Amino acid sequence: MAVEATAGRVTRRRAHTRANLLDAAFAVFAAKGFGRVSIEQVCEAAGYSRGAFYSNFDSLDELFFALYRQRAELIAEQVSAALASDGPDLDVPAAVDRVTGVLLLDRDWLLVKTDFLVHAARDPAVARTLLEHRARLRQAIADRLARHGGNGDTPLPAVPGDAAGAAHAVVAAYDGVTTQLLLDRDVGHARVWLGQLLTALLTEGGTRQ
Template sequence: MATEVTPKRVTRRRVRTRANLLAAAFAVFAAKGYGRVSIEEVCEAAGYSRGAFYSNFDSLDELFFALYQERAELIADQVSEAFALDGPDLDVPAAVDRVTDVLLLDLDWLLVKTDFLVHAARDPAVAQSLLDHRARLRAVIADRLALAAGRFELPTVLDHVDSAAHAVIAAYDGVTTQLLLDKDVEHARVWLKQLLTALLTDGSRGLE
């Protein structure tokens, strides 16, 4: 019986160790930037040895990739939930408010995400992962808008839900780039809500 329990304890411990390493890495990457962080620094921040690190990751690149994947999947799930709360009768302004709160997240995430974008620009395999994530986000948005088709009208310039989904992601990219520079989270949230409302409606509650 003991031989059956031990592997479960080891598995739980390993899952916890991996989660702690990812959490520590997030803070270290946000503070110093990818390319300026060592395995030792991640281990020190998490309170683990190099052995614990290498039992979970082969390299710092693998950890960084896992960190991005974890956060990206969380965001995609949150966006999906934000769009689904109204059921088939999509309340666009309310959905915009919820999605804006999810998408903005925090400055630390934006710093890590930007580092990942730069890393992806130099590595085709990493770039494909980023493209896959963005495609998933667009699909979530497009599918939700399509489900509510007939209950609201997109502006003429966005004649298809796929175009609207692309525009939502582009607006987010633009606003968060400014946010990284001026650090004004509240202004960025207001500006993004205005942009998305103008993009997804007739603009009556749009830019002010």
């Protein structure tokens, strides 16, 4: 029992250390830019040694992907919660309004993600891993959309029959809107624009060729 208790304390301590490293890295990346930050700077910001870093991550790339997973899970859950709030009967405008009202538009995260995108574009191995993470995000969103397919007066034509296509539309619109947001810093306009794009993409008028 003593061994199990000790193991439990070690596991909790390691999880705490990992969480602190992620928080510190996010703050440093947002302030200075990914690619301009060293492992030593992350450790200094978190108050840990290089040993603590390497007991949790092999590299800054791996640390970034842990941050990406956190944000991807948050975005997927935001979509799910927004669509589930009134059951499966939301039409497109109502569903889009719910999603755009809560979707993550944190400028610091967008800065970090954009810096890493440029880094990944120059490294094929990192790019492949980032593409895999983006595919998992789209799949998570597709799963939520399929579960909450609309059946009101304006049904979601891509859900559930083509939830993957709808998820691509959500991620593409999000990418475009957040690029503009990085430049103009106007979150209110970003949410309005995102709503307009998603409504166009997810209704019959927006899907005709």
